[in-house]
Every structure is written in structure tokens, then in C-alpha cells.
Amino acid sequence: MKIAVVVPNSTMPADVLDLRRQFLEANASAGTELAMWRNDLGPESIETEAQRDEAAVEIVRNVRARDLTGIHGIIPWCAADPALDSLRQEVSVPVVGPLMASCGIATNIGRRFTIVIPRGDVPMTRQRVQGYGYGSALVKVRQVDRPVLELRTDMNNTIELLTREVELAAREDQADCVVLGCMALFGVASQLKASIPVIDPALAALTTCESWIRMGISNSVHPRAA
């Protein structure tokens, strides 16, 4: 199977993009191929709703311009799930949102979860989760005060900040698991030594997409007639 990952960060350099590809390839099932499709236009990172909308428009344009032959699933590479529903209306293959997939897993492994996001919009994150139907299990949206583009410049600091929020989630929120709400945090969940499970949104999206393809099911929103 082949899964296309659409990266909305328009200025992401090739080597930085390649780190994401390598991480996904290292965690993919045998037989899964990946295509990384970076947007040429749109925002550098997604921290506001306007940036999310711009990213969504460019994700759809990007996908429309591609030959989808041999593509079995699509993942928008952003935990704000830009273009999730618009792509579902346009293509017949599964489209998996990292945030939505993480919530599906969070509500299976526990009963109450906290999301930790970098600089961004807490109420909008909550609104999205409520729209998905997982709102009753969402205790809190916590934040670390770092811009998305700086999360990986000092990884020790990022891990320290996240570890603190995860432990506060466990102790103060009585959350029994945590979702990391940003794709720049790929690979970090497993490094946190947390007392409760922490969900990596990149792995959540990847394994969810692979599962649906293997099961032969797609999302239930069908492409509309043009």
C-alpha cells in the first residue's frame, strides 16, 4: 500500500522533510510505501485558524494536482487536521486526520485525556475535538509556550516542558492518557518517560491509515459529484 502525506508547511527544507519521511518509514508496516507531498504555497506553520484555512486550501490544491493512481490513503501532516473533511469529499481513499486518529486511540486506551499543544488556539482545539464527538473524554487542552517552528531546536527543553505537562495532566487533570497535538512532536512521545500513555499523532495517523486500508474500509464521507 502507498500512503501520501501532505505537508502544509510551505517553506520546509528538503532535509527537514526527509527526517519526517525517515521516521514514518521506520515505523511503517512491511509493505507500506510513503509519498511526501509538500505544499508550495500557504503558511510556514499552523498556529491560527487563518493559517489552518490557508493550509487546507493548499492541501486540496496539492492533492487535486496529483495523479492518485496507486495511492491508498492520505494524511494531512498537521494535528489541526486541515482539509480533513474537504479531502474526504474529494477523494475515495481514506483520509486520516492526526488529531482525530489520536482521539480515537485515546478513548480506547483510557477514559479521560488531555491534549498538549504548542503555541496555538486552545478553544479551537477543544471545539474540533467536540465536533468529532470525543469532547466528553477531553479533560483539558494544555499548552507549552513555544512556537511550532522552534519545538525541535532545543529538544531537551521541549521534552522537559512536555514531561511537566504530562505529569500535570496525570495528577491535576486526572487524565489517563495524553495526546500530543502537533506534528512537529513526531517521535517525542516515546522519549518522555511518562507515568501515563502518550500518543504520538504521527504514529496514530500512520497506523490508523494502514489499518483502514488493510480492513478495506474508508471514511464514510463520499466524494460528491462535481
Added chain:
Amino acid sequence: MKIAVVVPNSTMPADVLDLRRQFLEANASAGTELAMWRNDLGPESIETEAQRDEAAVEIVRNVRARDLTGIHGIIPWCAADPALDSLRQEVSVPVVGPLMASCGIATNIGRRFTIVIPRGDVPMTRQRVQGYGYGSALVKVRQVDRPVLELRTDMNNTIELLTREVELAAREDQADCVVLGCMALFGVASQLKASIPVIDPALAALTTCESWIRMGISNSVHPRAA
């Protein structure tokens, strides 16, 4: 990775058990091994809460009697999820409930889902889904009037009955996907030619369990000190 499937149907003959093993093996990822552990005691099938409780007790006894070395995940083979939480309190590896896993997927691929069960308890099925936190997305629990043990004796008839319920789910319930609520229906979802996605609980449990193991996460209920 190795996943243990605990089959509560105490009188299931070896050849019937082997069909389940073959189906799971055919759908497992490369590198996944399966162990089928049938209960020696307990009910033949699970249609009542008393049978579910008996099955749960025997599933836990069965698992307690085993050497869990090299076992990375456990699936109770029943879509009433018997022993799901009790096993989670006893072992540190992921324990995946077929119904819970199906609900997690259903709420990702759509917004409203219907469950179709054989003879069994409709309000209890609803209560379980509500307990899991997926109740707001559950439109209806539909039933086909066949005992569990007869579902595979006339597969054409079973497929016909299920197809009708799935189409009613789409049309009358406005469900946008359907969960099959019985493990005796393994492999049937892909044969239904339905207008909306239909989730096979056996595949839901298998792919979910594999995903968690690959992600390095377990359910958040931890084993208690003895």
C-alpha cells in the same frame, strides 16, 4: 510481536477455532504471530449478561494460568468485550476489546454509527458503548434474530439479513457506518456490498492491538499490586 486471542466459547471444536486463526493470520501484519487460547470452562456462546460474566471469569483464569513471556497483546474474542477491564487490571500488555476498538474506528470514519448484533441484549450493548464514551455517536443497535452459534451455518442467509440491516441503518438511522457486534461474523463485513462502511470487529481488534504495540503504548489501566 505475538498476540494472544482468548476464545471464551468453551465447546468450540479445534477445526472451528482454526478457521478463526487462519482468518486472523491472513489479515495480520508481517511479523505478527497469534496464539489462540480457548477457555475450557464457561459458556458455549455469549448472549446474556450472565454468560458474559461467566466468560469473563474464565478468560481471566485462562490468562492467569499462562506464561505471558513473549506475549505483547491480548484480545478477548467476543464483541461484548468480556474481561476487558479485569484483564487490564491484571496484565501490563495492551488488552483490546473488539467492540471498543470498533467504536474507536467507527467514530473516526463517520459521525453516527449503528451496531448490528445477533440474538443478544440491545440495551446492554448500548450501555457498554455509552460507558466507553461513544454513546453520542451511537444511533441504533439493530438485531438479526439468529443465535450466535447459528450465524455461520447458513452464510447466505446471514449475509442477506445483515445486508438488510445495514441498508436500513444507512436509510432509516442516517448512520454513516455500521459495526458488526459479534465475533462469529469475522470476515463477513467485506462480503456485504454495503453502501456505507461496515466494520469487522475481529479486524478492528487485530489492527488496533497491532497499532498500539507498534506505537509502544498500552491501555492506561495499570495492573494493581496483588
